[in-house]
Amino acid sequence: MSASTPIARSKTAALARVLDVIPKGYYRCTQGTVSASKAESLARKLHQRYGIGCTPAQRVTKRKRGLANALLVMYWPEGCQQVRWLMLVTDGDGMDGERLLGIADKPRLVWLGYELVRRPERGRTAWTWRRPASEMAEHYALMAEFINKRNGNSLGELLRRLAHQPGFHGVREQSKRIFTEASRRGYAGDFPPLFHVQKLSHGEGLSLG
Numbered sequence: 001m002s003a004s005t006p007i008a009r010s011k012t013a014a015l016a017r018v019l020d021v022i023p024k025g026y027y028r029c030t031q032g033t034v035s036a037s038k039a040e041s042l043a044r045k046l047h048q049r050y051g052i053g054c055t056p057a058q059r060v061t062k063r064k065r066g067l068a069n070a071l072l073v074m075y076w077p078e079g080c081q082q083v084r085w086l087m088l089v090t091d092g093d094g095m096d097g098e099r100l101l102g103i104a105d106k107p108r109l110v111w112l113g114y115e116l117v118r119r120p121e122r123g124r125t126a127w128t129w130r131r132p133a134s135e136m137a138e139h140y141a142l143m144a145e146f147i148n149k150r151n152g153n154s155l156g157e158l159l160r161r162l163a164h165q166p167g168f169h170g171v172r173e174q175s176k177r178i179f180t181e182a183s184r185r186g187y188a189g190d191f192p193p194l195f196h197v198q199k200l201s202h203g204e205g206l207s208l209g
Helices: 011-024 036-050 056-064 133-148 152-163 169-184
Strands: 004-008 028-035 070-075 082-089 114-121 124-130 204-207
Touching: 004 011, 011 070, 011 082, 011 114, 011 124, 028 036, 036 070, 036 082, 114 169, 124 169, 133 152, 133 169, 152 169
Parallel strands: 004 070
Antiparallel strands: 004 204, 028 082, 070 082, 114 124
16 A cells, blocks of 8 residues: 555645544644645655654554654645645654644644634543634624624624634634624524534545655
């Protein structure tokens, strides 16, 4: 089987992959942006250096040898000229050439416009994405302006836009609070449904051979 890494065409797929691999021990990270013309060569270089396309069996072998495992998450929409990437790494040796940050470090990891945070779930700690506080402040300010000007159409459009953002737990909870505040301040329109992120593909494979 030739080595490959998935390419996420949507933000939801890219962000979901991060949440999927954190429980497997990928607690360190580094990120960057590369032009689309150089994205494939970057992925192959990272595979040669750190094995981002290793098979599960190869990852077990590396772990037993005390080496870190790494994987690459790439957000590469169709026709996009810039590719955003995030490399996630487990504990272990072999990553001396990279400046890695812990996903629990402060300031919190922000990627693709969303902030990674911990949350309690059934007696354990889980991870989710949410909008940064600065963005939420802008949404509340817009909501207040539309309500004060009795501009129900613009407020309804804002709420629909928020509802269509990736439906991770943290994002949904923030949207619910905005909806509650809009209702408290007199908005009588219908609220759009908030969708949960379903299990989805991490993306099409990019060959690293």
